[in-house]
Amino acid sequence: xxxxxxxxxxxxxxxxxxxxxxxxxxxxxxxxxxxxxxxxxxxxxxxxxxxxxxxxxxxxxxxxxxxxxxxxxxxxxxxxxxxxxx
Numbered sequence: 001x002x003x004x005x006x007x008x009x010x011x012x013x014x015x016x017x018x019x020x021x022x023x024x025x026x027x028x029x030x031x032x033x034x035x036x037x038x039x040x041x042x043x044x045x046x047x048x049x050x051x052x053x054x055x056x057x058x059x060x061x062x063x064x065x066x067x068x069x070x071x072x073x074x075x076x077x078x079x080x081x082x083x084x085x086x
Contacts, residue, residue: 015051015065016072020079022060029057039064047075 001009023039024030036053043064044050048071055062066072 015067016069017063017065018072018075018079020062020064023055023062024060026058026060029060032057035062043075047071047078 035055040053049067
């Protein structure tokens with residue numbers, strides 16, 4: 001990939017997203033599909049339409065991609081410093 005293509009890739013339009021940390025115990029990670037489905041459904045119910053979720057099992061991080069800026073902002077404000085599951 002040349003420099004121009006790399007710049008274009010790095011500056012592409014992305015959907016609004018929220019990064020959730022410590023979402024599960026990394027010493028006993030669940031299946032990625034299970035985490036992504038569960039979190040995607042809960043985020044949709046609570047904040048608005050979710051386009052995608054990506055779980056990184058080795059770190060306990062889940063990135064949630066929302067359809068709307070407002071949904072991502074509401075999610076981030078609500079969950080900041082709190083617990084997702086009690």
